[in-house]
Amino acid sequence: MTRSVSLICARTCYASPVSQASLSRRNALIRRRNQCRFSVYASKDSSGPKVAIAGVTGAVGQEFLRVLTERNFPYSRMKMLASARSAGKEVEFDGEMYKIEELKEDSFDDIDIALFSAGGSISKKFGPIAAKKGCFVVDNSSAFRLTEGVPLIIPEVNALSMAEYKLGKMHGGIISNPNCSTIIALVAVTPIHRAVGIKRMVASTYQAASGAGALAMAELEQQTRDVLNGDPVTMKIFNLQYAFNLFSHNAPMTDNGYNEEEMKMVNETKKIWSTEDVDIAATCIRVPVMRAHAESINLTLCSDLDEKDAKEILRSSAGIKIIDDRANNCFPTPLDASNRDEIYVGRIRQDISQPGRTGLELFVCGDQIKKGAALNAVQIAELLL
Amino acid sequence: MTRSVSLICARTCYASPVSQASLSRRNALIRRRNQCRFSVYASKDSSGPKVAIAGVTGAVGQEFLRVLTERNFPYSRMKMLASARSAGKEVEFDGEMYKIEELKEDSFDDIDIALFSAGGSISKKFGPIAAKKGCFVVDNSSAFRLTEGVPLIIPEVNALSMAEYKLGKMHGGIISNPNCSTIIALVAVTPIHRAVGIKRMVASTYQAASGAGALAMAELEQQTRDVLNGDPVTMKIFNLQYAFNLFSHNAPMTDNGYNEEEMKMVNETKKIWSTEDVDIAATCIRVPVMRAHAESINLTLCSDLDEKDAKEILRSSAGIKIIDDRANNCFPTPLDASNRDEIYVGRIRQDISQPGRTGLELFVCGDQIKKGAALNAVQIAELLL
Incomplete structure (x- = not known):
């Protein structure tokens, strides 16, 4: 059964149109997006899988619902799960109201696919329980990303690494969603890696508030209002002023002087590419942008690649x-990528600091909540069907 | 003669305190800075040089006046110069009101030192005229930076390159102030270069609005208000939304795919270090921050250097x-560096993507208007005394 529904877009003040040379095209797109109530067909169908969302009240949880609808994900039943605090509240999905249930051990007894985004400790506790009951857990936390035997998947990159994970063929399991910065970088650079091999990657990130959740986005907005009003700023999520400022990612520091966010890019890339034979360094910085990350990426290639060929490969x-x-000096911006599925790639150029055609530089942007989290997880779920 | 004056700090909403682990210390510093009316001694003295400011109404021009006062720069006469549009307006300096004069060929007839920040075409036209008349021109534009015979100076780095430039010893000349991003990077990395040699530098910048002038800062502020109010944003300085966004630097693109801002870092560094034997690549990005740049810098060294030794060298x-x-996860932020003289350096770590101790990563912040422009120029002027 399909049904026409009306979706209200997320606030559009932080989302601008696809970048084009002409300002008027940009503005027309902004106007269109601001009007964006559109109709999609969801596919509640008795033959579809029974789906649960764990952490439905969070920024990524909410995005799961939007993406499932946008992509016409088939389902026969939908279960909304969150902490006891949110249990009893209601959430709308596909034209129906759902009562949020408390996430418990028995939540997954009758579920085929569970999308988890409720934090690492919830995933660690309930992920294996759900999987043991025959549920496929697509986990957005870092809990199992580096666990041997757990596929770490970006569908455009390594879908084959979960080839045997299929509903009806396997009795449940956990599949991890990589970290947002890893997903955004690897969608962009894996085609280059496939073509000529990447020997070394140096990345500097420009990470949006959404990576720290909906409260961080609200804090950035509130602090910005405070600064503009000349009021003192309140710091709850971060211990630094975020408005009109930027700072080194607040993930815990590891022994080598890189923080955990940076080491995720290093270790997850090696797992996704199934190789230890690539050197990676990252500097992860939070910038006062709402929901899309940018990354400046410098590559050392295993063999020559002309920038024009690189562009064609990526295209x-x-x-x-x-x-x-x-x-026209027109390249990706976080606003271009906001609310979009694709990773936006530009500034593709031969690195002048490396000999011949052995180096390449890129600037990429991707929606942190969407492709960096919810969309990638739903794409993984689609591979299970 | 010295005189006590009262200086009102620039708006402090975009300037936060020196970063320390404790939030309360930060907040105390913010409070102190918000109260910051302080007394300095300026030194109008009949034996001092006759000084002119060309472009006094701009963001850097105004900062020249603050820095000259802060540093007790000796002067016997001060001349305020700007375009015909601003002529006749008044500006306060060191407790006196000055009438702004139109910048003309005869403006420098009786001037010893002229600080220029009125754009490249004004520097190109009037710089040589002033120098010919025996004036020392410290030029903040890019007009003469790469001109053979014109020193390009960061006092902490290569003061000796202008050793013969002295009031009374030489009959005028032009000295160029490097680009802000170059100054901020090289104050931080030159000590490493001196210690072990730098073979390659890859930089990604996070550049503040001030680099595009006072109107760009105002545009960022206004756009941010508009976004928060749900109003459409107006784009005058840039053709992109700047509020809650970031974008590749709008400097003209060169044939190699790097923009002029990026090539400044490449070419100026080679001139300042007097070597062609260093490979440099930069990605310059504008971020929604008011007046201090940040840079993520990756270095390939000519020989091993331990991160601890690097830290001590820099200290x-x-x-x-x-x-x-x-x-405590405490590293430099643009707000720490705002209104400060020093370049703030942190995230000093051995690069894990390079063998042994041959690679180093840094994250640096520096005030774009101050050390990136006005302060560096005034420091150059001090070398003339």
């Missing part, structure tokens, strides 16, 4: 949109 | 303040 690769108009 | 170097507290 024909899945999940990528190229904005690389040198004549 | 004892001029113009640097280290904030590098891994235990």
